[in-house]
Amino acid sequence: MQELGKAESNSTRIIRQDDKRVIIEKDLDTEYMVLSMGPQHPSTHGVLRLECITDGEVVVEAEPYLGYLHRCFEKYCENVDYPGIVPYTDRMDYLAGMNSELAYCITVEKLLDIEIPRRVEFIRVIVSELNRIASHLVAIGTYGIDLGAFTPFLFCFRDREHIMNLLEWISGARMLYNYIWIGGLAYDVPADFKKRVAEFVTYFRPKAVELCKLLTENEIFVKRTYDIGIMPADVAINYGWSGPMLRGSGVKWDLRRNDPYSVYPELDFDVPVPDGKFSVVGDCLSRHLVRALEMEESLKIIEQCLDKMPEVQGFDSRALIPKKIRPKAGEVYGRAENPRGELGYYIVSDGKSTKPLRCKARSSCFVNLSAMKDLSKGQLIPDLVAIIGSIDIVLGEVDR
């Protein structure tokens, strides 16, 4: 902690009187204090450091400092060939590895211009939606912990364990899958996989309702998140927000609908957007609600995929994987809807090498976090914790 010294005599003092009213007192002799939150603070979800300039308990300005987990993703990509990058994309957003892989593989396939078997497409969608549920479960659970509710976290992790087991069963690893490959999949799914996923869907439906009762409807939780950290839709768009964050501000924008990829156009699902009945549009509670409702939509998608997935006898998921991946010279930008927003890859190929000339990742968390300064202005420190939690950052993706 460090003191900035006395502020000017005609400085203003912002005080939150109750939930809705903020009063500004002028001509008060106050001192600003710099408070460093993180990188070890448990509510910062990893190694994020927030430098808050506080006036009493009110945050005047909070600036995020990043880079504690920087691993030179772009430089790595210049030195490994195209299939070798896939495991690194897992490690970016480690809570939703399948979604990151899907985004990367879609991008390279766009560059190569190759066809993907229909069965592969359906398996890809199933695994990425399973992973989306797992990721949202972590987001909701840890958000509860941030606000002092420890129990929902344990319930979330109990259910997430089943998804981890399912994904380990098909890919061989629990979190860092390397399952979706360029042009195919590492393995075909086991024989009983469809049955087990269907069982999971029937198992999880009541548990999601239970979780809603436990956390989302809890009055203490609602009081902590209602009307906190409001982001208007236009400002959110200007910041480049995407995913549940943007939908929480009332913008119906989902890449699965607005820029469809894979087999999403054939599937029937809603894009949940808060209507302002239970929350103020754009506040922390809306963002939480979007995540909670999205899990139900993901379950719907999985059910439809299980019905539509073609059964192929003796299916070889690696049959169409190119032996040597050497795309034509050119550049491509591909994107997919991650649990946290738009994850995009920009790849430049020089046409000669089996390694990309450049591979840049557009991280959704990084962009969402950039609005921190705006969101935190005039908030109380406990509310700041609620705001960071609602952004749902994964530092592995922020720092890359």
Add this chain to the structure above:
Amino acid sequence: MSEYFSNIKTGATTIATGMAITLKHFFNAVKRKGDAGIDDADYFRQVDGLCTLQYPKEVIPTPPHGRYRLYVNIDDCIGCRQCERACPVECIAIETIKTTNDDLAVCGKTSGGQQKRMWVPLFDIDTAKCMTCGICQSVCPTDCLYHTAVADFSEFDVRNMMYHFGNLSKIEAEAKRKKLAEQQAQAAKEKAATGAPAAKPAPKAAPQQKPGGAE
């Protein structure tokens, strides 16, 4: 005023609902969920109860093709070094010695019936570096390099994470290297004696053809 009391009421009821769920779980805690693997048909029909396993006495079973510790069946390795080149983190180190013709029978064949032409005195895998991506496994032509389902292999000393799979001892490798060098020197000598006049015109002819072809 009525809002004040209704707030208290919703607060109390929602907390009571949450408590009821917790209490249900509390009474369930006398039962224990088993440790059935996901490939078990009754996986989702296990009793609802405590789901924590007492590690290391109990473990979550890993699926049979789980991608954990790397293993090399060195008897099947032909020393092609494709895994070494494919590894994104460079955790595999291989050294090979060409087999001399009289040693081919000793070197043997792979289980697929392919004649091995390389001794592999050094095949080291640094499992501390390995990120279990499975790319080496996918490029291996004889399927001798694969991840096993052994997930728990932590060590107190990081040097113990280095696994050695080479099929020759240091002394044996030195002998093979010496033998190969001798044989190569012999072959070169023979070539110099007999094949030198025949070999010389060939490089001369090549440059003459090339410009002609280009025009």
